[in-house]
Structure formats: structure tokens, C-alpha cells
Amino acid sequence: MTGLRGTPERLDAFISAMPKVELHLHLEGTLEPEMLLRLAERNRVEVGFADVHALRAAYRFSDLRSFLDLYYRGTEVLVTEQDFFELTLTYLERADAMAIRHAEVFFDPQSHTRRGVPFGAVLEGVRAALDEGERRLGVTSRLIMCFLRDLGPEAAAATFAEAGPYLDVIDGIGLDSAEVGYPPALFQETFEAARANGLHAVAHAGEEGPPAYIEQALDLLKVERIDHGVRCLEDPRLVGRLARDRIPLTVCPLSNVRLGVVPSLEQHALRRMLAAGLCVTVNSDDPAYFGGYLTENFLAVRRALDLSFNDIRTLAADSYSAAFIDESRRRRLLAEFDEAASGYTLDHP
Numbered sequence: 001m002t003g004l005r006g007t008p009e010r011l012d013a014f015i016s017a018m019p020k021v022e023l024h025l026h027l028e029g030t031l032e033p034e035m036l037l038r039l040a041e042r043n044r045v046e047v048g049f050a051d052v053h054a055l056r057a058a059y060r061f062s063d064l065r066s067f068l069d070l071y072y073r074g075t076e077v078l079v080t081e082q083d084f085f086e087l088t089l090t091y092l093e094r095a096d097a098m099a100i101r102h103a104e105v106f107f108d109p110q111s112h113t114r115r116g117v118p119f120g121a122v123l124e125g126v127r128a129a130l131d132e133g134e135r136r137l138g139v140t141s142r143l144i145m146c147f148l149r150d151l152g153p154e155a156a157a158a159t160f161a162e163a164g165p166y167l168d169v170i171d172g173i174g175l176d177s178a179e180v181g182y183p184p185a186l187f188q189e190t191f192e193a194a195r196a197n198g199l200h201a202v203a204h205a206g207e208e209g210p211p212a213y214i215e216q217a218l219d220l221l222k223v224e225r226i227d228h229g230v231r232c233l234e235d236p237r238l239v240g241r242l243a244r245d246r247i248p249l250t251v252c253p254l255s256n257v258r259l260g261v262v263p264s265l266e267q268h269a270l271r272r273m274l275a276a277g278l279c280v281t282v283n284s285d286d287p288a289y290f291g292g293y294l295t296e297n298f299l300a301v302r303r304a305l306d307l308s309f310n311d312i313r314t315l316a317a318d319s320y321s322a323a324f325i326d327e328s329r330r331r332r333l334l335a336e337f338d339e340a341a342s343g344y345t346l347d348h349p
């Protein structure tokens with residue numbers, strides 16, 4: 001496969017069809033306004049927005065904090081196990097429709113347990129949907145429990161203890177929410193305990209926080225991937241280390257623009273990250289809030305940065321290699337990718 005030649009439209013059609021892996025997606029960030037209002041009514045939760053238009057109009061963010069305030073308000077409509085089941089299954093159905101073959105999804109238990117929702121209701125609803133997604137749609141998944149860093153290390157430790165009975169159905173832990181002022185170093189103990197239990201470890205770092213937070217996540221939390229990580233480019237020594245050690249970075253282009261992490265998609269660091277030999281992947285973060293799911297993120301960066309077929313292949317292959325899956329599944333995804341690419345070339349001589 002030398003590459004798909006031809007028009008950008010052909011490449012876009014291929015991007016839509018190619019087998020995809022999503023590695024940075026917050027389930028609560030897939031809560032579309034329509035579902036949010038439906039659940040608000042069902043659970044009799046007052047959300048303060050009259051209709052879908054009023055909600056969408058509020059989706060203008062100046063930074064991470066302004067987004068998180070609305071995002072956590074949105075989570076208040078999620079109350080019962082059935083709500084978590086529907087939220088998760090709706091995402092998986094969308095994922096299947098856009099050729100996502102494997103998704104490693106985050107959930108934020110503290111945003112629910114602090115409102116009195118039982119940990120088990122969240123976990124069992126999400127888990128049942130992930131199992132059904134694999135059984136019915138063939139979309140495989142991993143479940144990553146994130147700690148809200150701005151609630152502090154004691155709350156993270158308590159949440160990990162609460163998860164004790166469910167550790168066999170949780171694949172990894174992560175760290176999210178307001179970054180600046182909450183360095184990874186604070187969470188060393190809980191990450192150590194999780195790794196001792198055989199869980200994978202990832203952390204948001206270098207989204208709004210400095211490159212030093214990325215180093216802390218690697219050195220102290222011993223994470224296997226960095227979520228976002230775009231600010232690594234400010235430290236060439238760190239870039240060298242990330243490239244040498246093939247540490248995957250789960251980049252979320254539309255999120256970065258919406259939260260003001262980058263001034264525009266045209267100025268996004270993704271192309272420079274690829275050029276630096278980093279293991280970068282494209283992801284959607286909170287698609288209901290940021291104007292696009294995984295396919296839209298790929299299409300947007302393809303256009304804004306004029307990416308080639310080979311760039312797209314590198315991004316896809318990086319996502320397969322960064323996923324917590326075994327070698328045979330990785331090889332199968334690559335084979336599916338090449339099959340889709342060759343099929344597409346044949347269909348469009």
C-alpha cells in the first residue's frame with residue numbers, strides 16, 4: 001500500500017470507513033442535550049435550561065474550568081443504573097456506526113457518588129452496556145475509572161477503596177478534571193495501589209498543566225499513556241523521551257480548540273507531534289460538548305493540517321499499538337485497516 005492518491009474527498013470517505021480505536025473518551029461527555037433533557041424529566045432533576053437550544057447555546061467555553069462546570073451540571077441527570085446503561089450503549093451504537101472497533105472509555109464515579117448515587121449503580125449500568133456492546137455490536141472495550149484531581153488525594157483513595165468489589169471489571173485508572181494546581185505527585189499512593197492490583201494507569205497531563213506534570217505522571221504514577229500531553233512540545237528533552245519510549249499521547253483536537261488549549265485547529269500541535277516521531281492518537285474527549293465524535297475529529301485535522309493518507313495510517317496504527325489489547329487483536333486491526341484501504345482503492349480506481 002503506497003497510499004491513497006486522489007482527492008481529499010476520497011481520503012475523507014476512507015477516514016469515515018476505516019477501523020478506528022478510541023482511547024480518550026469520557027462517557028459523561030457523550031451526554032447529548034436531547035438525552036440530558038429526557039433524563040432530567042424522567043428523574044425530576046432541575047437543570048435550568050428550557051430546551052436543547054438553550055443548552056447548546058451554553059456550550060461556549062473559555063477554558064477547562066468553564067467547561068467542567070457545565071459538564072458536572074450535566075451529570076446530575078444521571079441517577080439510576082438504567083441511565084448509565086443507556087448513556088453507554090448509546091455511545092457504543094454511535095461508535096459502531098462510525099467503525100470504532102475498540103473503545104477505552106473513562107468514567108468519573110466521584111461526580112455521581114458525591115450526589116448520593118451508589119457506586120454500584122454507575123458501575124453495573126456501564127458494565128452491562130459494555131458487555132452488550134461487545135456481544136451485539138462486536139465493539140470491544142476497556143473501562144478506565146478516573147479520579148477528579150481537584151477533589152484531592154484522600155477522595156481518590158476513598159474512591160479506589162469503594163471500587164474494591166468491582167476491580168475485576170475495571171481495567172485501569174486515570175486522572176482528570178481541573179489540572180493546574182493538582183499535580184500528579186499528589187496521587188502517587190492510589191496509583192501504586194491500583195497498579196499493584198494489576199490495573200492499567202493513565203493520566204491527563206499537559207492539557208492546561210505544564211510539561212513537568214507529564215514527567216510526574218510518568219515517573220511517579222508510572223502511567224502507560226498520557227491523555228492530551230500537547231504541552232510536551234514546550235520541553236524538547238521531554239519530547240525526546242516520549243518519542244524514544246513510545247509513550248502514547250491521546251490527543252483530542254476539537255476539545256483543544258473549544259477549551260482554548262490551542263488558538264485554532266490550523267495551529268494545532270498534532271502535525272509537529274507527528275514530525276517529532278511521537279506516538280500520537282486522535283480522540284474525541286467529550287464529543288457531545290465539543291462538536292464532534294471521533295470521525296469528525298479525524299476529518300477536522302485532516303482538513304486543517306492537510307494530512308496525507310500516510311499520516312492517517314500512522315495515527316490509526318499508533319492507536320492500535322497504544323490500546324490495552326493483545327498482539328493478535330492489534331494485528332487484526334491493522335489487517336482490517338489495510339483491507340479497507342485496498343478495497344477503497346479498488347472501488348475508486
Ligand code: HPA
Nearest residue numbers: 026176177178204285286
Ligand atoms: N480534561 C480534564 N478533565 C476532563 C476532561 C478534559 O478534557 N473532560 C472531562 N473531564
Ligand code: ZN
Nearest residue numbers: 026176204285
Ligand atoms: Zn479528557
